[in-house]
Amino acid sequence: MNRLRNFLLFAFDAVILIGIALVLGTFSLRYSLTDAVGQGNLIPHLTLLYICTVIFQFLFHTYDSLWRYAESREYLALLMAAFCGFCSYEVITRFVLDTGVISFLLLTAIAALWVLAMLLVRFAYRVGREHLQYRQGSHRISMAIVGAGTAGVQLLEEVQSNRDSPYHVECFFDDDNAKQGRRVRGVPVKGRIRDIPARVKAMDIREIVVAIPSITEARRQEILQELSGLDKVKIRVLPSTLDLLSQRPIRSQMRDIQIEDLLGRDPIRLDPAPVDAFLGGKTVMVTGGGGSIGSELCRQIVKHDPRRLVIVDIYENNAYDIQQELLYKYGGRLDLAVEIASIRDRERLRQLFAHYRPDVVFHAAAHKHVPLMEQSPQEAVRNNVFGTLNLVRTADEYGVSKFIQISTDKAVNPTSVMGATKRMCEIIVQSMKGRSRTAFAAVRFGNVLGSNGSVVPLFKRQIAEGGPITVTDKRIIRYFMTIPEAAQLVLQAGAMARQNELYVLDMGRPVKILDLAENLIRLSGYKPYRDIDIVETGLRPGEKLYEELLIASRDIEKTENDQIFVERQPTVTAEELERKLSILAAALEKNDPTVIRGALHQVVPTFHEPEELNRDQGQEVYIPEQSRQKTGKVLTFRQQVR
Template sequence: MEANKQSFLQRNRRAFLIIFDILTLTATYLIPWIAISGRTSLEAYRGLLFSSTVLFVLCYVTVFVLTGMYDSLWRYAEIYEFFRVVVASVMAIGIFILVTVIIYNETSIPKSVYLMSSLFSSSVTLYSRLTYRMLRNTRIERAGKQRNRVLIVGAGEAASTLIHEIFKDPYTDYNIVCAVDDNPQKLSRTIMGVKIMGTTRDIPNLVKQCNVDTLLVAMPSVDEVDKKRILNICSKTRCNIRLLPDITRLISSGKDLLDAVRDVKVEDLLGRDEVVLATEGMVSVIGKVVMVTGGGGSIGSELCRQIAASNPKRLILVDISENSAYEVQQDLRMKYGDKLDLVVKIASVRDSKKVDAMMREERPQVIFHAAAHKHVPLMETSPEEAVKNNVCGTFNLVDSADRYGVEKFIFISTDKAVNPTSVMGATKRICEMILMSKNAVSDTVYSSVRFGNVLGSNGSVIPLFKNQIAAGGPVTVTHPDVVRYFMTISEAVNLVIQAADIAVGGEVFVLDMGYQVKILDLAENLIRMAGFLPYRDIEIEFTGLRPGEKLYEELVLSEEGTVDTVHSKIFIVKSQNGFDAEGIEKDFWELKALAYSNDEEGVLEKMAEMVPTFKRSRLRV
C-alpha cells in the first residue's frame, strides 16, 4: 500500500507541484491586498482582484513551466536551483506588471501590492522547496543507519568540494562534526557550517572531544612528506582513516567524488610521490615476441599484465609453479581473450636443455628475467640451491639468448646486490656481472634493474605483518633500527619496462626511491590502521637480525656513482671497471660445479672470491 502511494506521488509529482504553487501564489497575492486595503475596501476591487489574481498565478506558473522549474529534482537541489527560483520569480513579476499596466490603468493596482506580492511569492516559492529538501534529507537520515562522525583534515578547495558532496547526498554514511587545517588564518572559521577547530596536531584531542570515528583526509595537493606526517598523526587514533585522491586523477578516472574516497594504503606512508613514468613508452615490447620468466610471481605477473596491455606480438609466460602460471593465464585470457597470443611454459630455468628448446621454438625478441629464489634467510641455509636457481638459471638464459639472437635481455636485480651480506644478494650481484660481461661480446643488449622491497609482493614484510595482526600478534620486527627502501609493484614494473626502452647494453638501472622507511614505524602504523594500539592491543617483538640481513640497504657501491637518464627518477650505475667475459665464465663453471656437488662451504668461498664485497654471515641456521 505504502509503495503504491509512493509510486502515485512520483508519477504525478509535476501536477502536485503546480497545484501547490497555485495555492501558495494565490495566498501571497491576496495577503498584500488585505493588509493594505482591509476587508471593507476589497468589495470595491472584487472584479479587479479576481482577474489580477488569475493573471498573477498564470504568469508565475507559465514562467516556471518554460524555465523547467517543475523538472528539477528538489531533493538534490543546490544553490544553482535556488538561484533559478529567484530569476524565474523576477521574470514572472516583471511580466505580470507589464501585462497589468497594459490591461488596467497603472493606478488600478497599488504599487505596494506589486512590491509585497513579489517578495512574498519569491520567498514562499524558494523556502517551500528548501524546506522540502531539508525535510526529505532528515527523514532519510533518521530512517537510515547511524552515520559515522567525521573529522575533515584540510580546509581548502578539495575539502570544500568534499563537504558539499557529503551534504548533497542524503544517503551518505558521513556526519561531519568538525575540520582541521594548518593555516592559522582559517582557525575558528567555517565551511558550509563546519567549524575549523584546530590544526593537524590537534587531531587526537578533537577525536576524543567530538567522539570522532572517521578521519577524512582531504589534502590531495600536499607533498608526500607532509602527507606522511599527517597520516602518522591520524594513525595514532583508533579512527578509520580515508583519503581523498588527487582531483585531476579523479576527473580522468570518471569516478564520483564520494566513491573515490579510499582507505589509507601502506604506500601512502612512504613519504615520497609515486613514480609515474611515461605511458608513451613500452616501445621495447610493442609488436614483439616477449618472454617473462617467473611470470607467475609478484613482479613477473605484473610484467605480464603491463606487457599484455601494450600489444605484443606474442607473450610467453615461463614459471616452475603451475598454480601461479595458471592464475595469471586465466586472468589474461579473461581480459584479452583471443586478442592476446599467450603461451604458458611450465619450466625451470635451471634446465639448460629446456631453456634452449624454448628459445629455439618461441624465438623471443625481448626477455624479462624475474625467476629467482629471493628469501634471504632460506637462501642462507641453502646457498647451493640459490646458486643453482639464481646464477645457473640466469647463465642458461643469458647464453641461450645470445645464441638465438634475442634483441634485449632485462634482468631483475635487487638493492641487496650492493655490498651483499646475504647469499641471495651475492647471487644477484654475480648475475649482474654475468650480464655485463656477456654484453661486451654479444649483439644482444643485456641490462639489469635494481630496486628495493616491493610492497605486497609474495613473501614481503607487509603481508607477514598483516597476518600477524589478524592473528592478534605479536608482530615481529628483527631490529628497532632496521630500514628499507620500498616501492609499489606498479613502480617496479614501470621501471623495468622503461629500462628496456632506453637500454643500450651493460647498464645497471636504479630508481630514485626517496627515503628508507623504518620497519618499526611501518609495523606500528599497520597496527594502528587495523584499529589497534601498538604495545597495548598488539605487541611488537624484536627477534634480532637474521643471517644475511642488513640494518640498511644501498643502491650503489661507495666507489660507484650514477648517471642521469632521460627520466628524472631513473639513473644508471656508473661502474668502475668492465668485466672479463672469459674470467667470469670460468668462475661460473667452477661455482656451478661446487653447487651441483652440494659443497656449501666451497660455494660460499667461491662467491666471496667473485664478489669481494660479499660479507658472509657468521650465523648459519
C-alpha cells in the same frame, strides 16, 4: 508516492498564494491603497497568475526535482518559471483585463512574496530533512576532513546526502587563512592542520580524512606524521588528483593509509620517449611474467607499443591472471603470447627463442624468498644461477638485442643463499661483456611494496586481527619502492643499456621497519604497545639488519637520469666464470645443503654469514643512503645512523 508528493506540493503552492493574497488584499482595502481592485475581481487575477506560473513550473520541471538534493540549478529554475509566468500574466491582462496602476503593484508584490515563500518552503524542507537525518544518525562515526577545498566539500556533500553513510562530518581543518572560523555547508572550519592534535581530543573525532589530492607526496607525508600521534583516531586519505578522474564517487575512493603515504617521496615521472624508442615495434619477452615484478613490467611494456609481448612463467595461475588482465584491457590491439616453461630447461628455451625471436628480454624469473632458499639452497642454485645461465646463453645464441637481468639489493655483500645466487646472476651477465652481440645489463633495487612476501601486507593483516605485529629485529632498516616505480625505472635503465652495465635505482630514504610498524598502527586508529603490541621474533635465517645497493661506492657514476646510477665493476673472464660454475655444479651433484653453501662462499667472495655483519652493529647500524653529494660523478652512499 511521486504523484502524491507532486500533488501536495502543487496544493501547497496554491494555499501559499491564497494566503498571501488575502493578507495583502485585506491590507490594501483597509488602508484604501486602491479602488481599482476589490475582493471580487482580485480572484480572477490570482487564478490567472497561478495558472500561468504553474504552467511554466511544469515546463521547467520544478515539480520533478528532489528538493532534498536541490542545488542552485533547481532554485534558479523555480525563479525563472515564476518570472516567465508573471510576464505571461502581464501580457494577457493588458489585452484582456482592465488593470489599474495600483493593482499592478499589488499583484507584483503578491507574486514576489509567493515566489519567496515557495523558495523558503523548499529550503526549509531540505534543512529539516537533513536535521532529522542528523538526529537519527547521531550514533554515526564522527569524522573530520583535512582540506576545505573542492575535494573536501564534495566528500562532505556525499556524506551528508547519503542516508546510509556511517559518517557524520564534525569539522574541517585547513591552512587557508581565509577559511578560518568560517562554515562550509554548515560545517565549521576549526583551525589549521597543526591545530588538529589539540582540537580533536576535545571533539571525540574517530576518523580523519586527508582530502587534499593536489598536495605533494612530501607534504602528505608531513601531515600524516603529524596525525600519527593521535590516540584512537583512524586516518584515511583520498588519492591523487589524477586518480580522482576515474569518476567514481569521491566517498568510495577514501582508503586506508598505505606505506607509500609514509615514504614522503613524490611519484616518479619519467620521459617515455627513450622507452618508446627502446620497445616500440619490438618483440619483448618477460620471464617470470606472472610474478609481482614481471607482471608490472608487462603492464608497463604494453604502453610502449611493442610488436609482440611474450610472457614466460612456470606457474600457470599467475601467467593466466596477467594474460586475462591484458586481453581485457587491450583486446585485439595487443599481440600477446603466454608460454608455460622453466628456465632450467635449455631446450625449451631454445624452442621459444627460435619461434618468437625476441628483440628484448627482461629476466624476472627467480626464487626470491630468503628463508625458503636457506632451507633449499640447491633449488636456488639450479633456478637462479643455472636458469639465468641458460637464458643468457640462449639470448646470445639467437641474437637478442638487449637482455636485462632483474637483480636485488640482497646481492650486495649477501648474507643469504638467495642473495648469493643473485650475485652470481650479476657475474654471469658481466662475463658476457665483449663476447656477445647482445647488450647485457642488470638492474638492482631494494624491496618493492606489495610484492609477494612483502612485510606490509603482513603488518596490515596482523593489525586487522588485533595484533601483535611481529618484526624480526627492531633495528632493521630497508629501502622501499612501489612496484610501478621499479618497473618504470627498469625500462628506463634498459633503454640506456649499452655494454654490460650494472644499474642501481635510487630507492630514496631508507625506512626503519619499527617506525613503519608503529606508524601503521597509529594511522589505523590504535596506539602501539597498548592496543596492538609489537613483538620481536629474531632475525630469520639469512637476514641482515640492513640492505645495501652498492658494492663499492667509488665505482658509482651518474646517468642522464637522476634516479638511475651505474656501478662499474671489473670484467669477469669466461675462464673465471666456468671455474665458478663447475664448483657449483659439483656441489649440486652431492645435493648437500652444507656443501652448496660452502660452494657459494667460494664463488661469491662477498658472501658472508649474517652473524658476521650483524654482530658488530650493536645499536649503531650502518646503512647505505644517498647523500647526493653531486661532486663530479661520484656519489657517497654510506652514512652512519643511530
